[in-house]
Amino acid sequence: MTVLTSTDDREPAIWTDGLAKNYGNTVAVDDLHLEIAPGEVFGLLGPNGAGKTTTILMLLGLSEPSAGQARVVGLDPTRQALEVKRRVGYVPDNAGFYGGLTGQQNLEYTAQLNGLDPATRRDRIASLLDEVGLAERADEPVRTYSHGMRQRLGIADALLKDPEVLILDEPTLGLDPRGADQVLDLVNDLASQRSVAVLLASHLLGQVQVVCSRVGIFVDGRMVASGTVDELAAQHGGRLVVEVQTAQDDELEDQDLEERLRDLPGIVSVHREGELWLVGAQHDARQDIATRLQEAGLTVVHLRQRSEELGAIYRRYFAEEGSGDTVG
Ligand SMILES: Nc1ncnc2c1ncn2[C@@H]1O[C@H](COP(=O)(O)OP(=O)(O)OP(=O)(O)O)[C@@H](O)[C@H]1O
Structure with missing residues (x-):
């Protein structure tokens, strides 16, 4: 047994x-x-x-x-x-x-x-x-x-x-x-x-x-x-998303900030959601992001790693298994 x-x-x-x-x-x-x-x-x-x-x-x-x-x-x-x-x-x-x-x-x-x-x-x-x-x-x-x-x-x-x-x-x-x-x-x-x-x-x-x-x-x-x-x-090539917010009176242009973040290793996406920047990464990039923003003279007021939505992971499994089913 x-x-x-x-x-x-x-x-x-x-x-x-x-x-x-x-x-x-x-x-x-x-x-x-x-x-x-x-x-x-x-x-x-x-x-x-x-x-x-x-x-x-x-x-x-x-x-x-x-x-x-x-x-x-x-x-x-x-x-x-x-x-x-x-x-x-x-x-x-x-x-x-x-x-x-x-x-x-x-x-x-x-x-x-x-x-x-x-x-x-x-x-x-x-x-x-x-x-x-x-x-x-x-x-x-x-x-x-x-x-x-x-x-x-x-x-x-x-x-x-x-x-x-x-x-x-x-x-x-x-x-x-x-x-x-x-x-x-x-x-x-x-x-x-x-x-x-x-x-x-x-x-x-x-x-x-x-x-x-x-x-x-x-x-x-x-x-x-x-x-x-x-x-x-992580197992399925998923990515982690880091939420970042800088102090409102920081003067760096959005475009500039986006480029600086995109330039970091393992970063796959950068976009804005309200006051937050959402940075998609292949690994835990929090430290790199914080350092890069500090170097640019910005004050980080919020930095948090978000779990990927289970729904997205699930859909990937279904795509790979070749099933057309969807879930609610
Ligand atoms: N008593 C049974 N006789 C024949 N086939 C069955 C029987 N019970 C379940 N099945 C089949 O086994 C498979 C799994 O069914 P099951 O009910 O365990 O799924 P489920 O994930 O619980 O779905 P649901 O939420 O719809 O109940 C299905 O293809 C179903 O048609």
């Missing part, structure tokens, strides 16, 4: 080795290698049909792999599905609740199914409703909840069993920006405060970029790249 490896000395929360799933001739997931540490938020990115849900179902023990293996909190989901279910929270893209029951009653129902005793049930439900921002609406029927509130109730529901791993399938689909932010903030807090490992499947790149420590890009069942957004940008 392959030895489990990890970037720290804790057991990975999720680990797969060559995991694959075929449906007849359709390869839904192919040779997936994944490792997610406790407390990490990992984003599985891909358009519809890329294989995200199939991966999740295999991790939960709800679908049997055609090849390879998986461990979730050290357990084999195929053989120990019940134990995995006990220790892993799952929030599907459209969590089902009893519309006629209140939020509180729905959670009580799940808590009973999970065998929590009445005192633990009461305390945990109260604190979870508070944590997901639903305490004030807890006594209203779920049918009166917005989609975002249902999603947050879904997260509370998954947290009732105090899971070590939380898996969310398209958690922000159909939410307005505020609703999406609330869900993502919650995910962020869970990972950092409870040390829960989070696997978040999504095709909404901008949102994923904000909350995920690492992402994996899924194309036609294969994870073609994984890493931090900066790592992916």
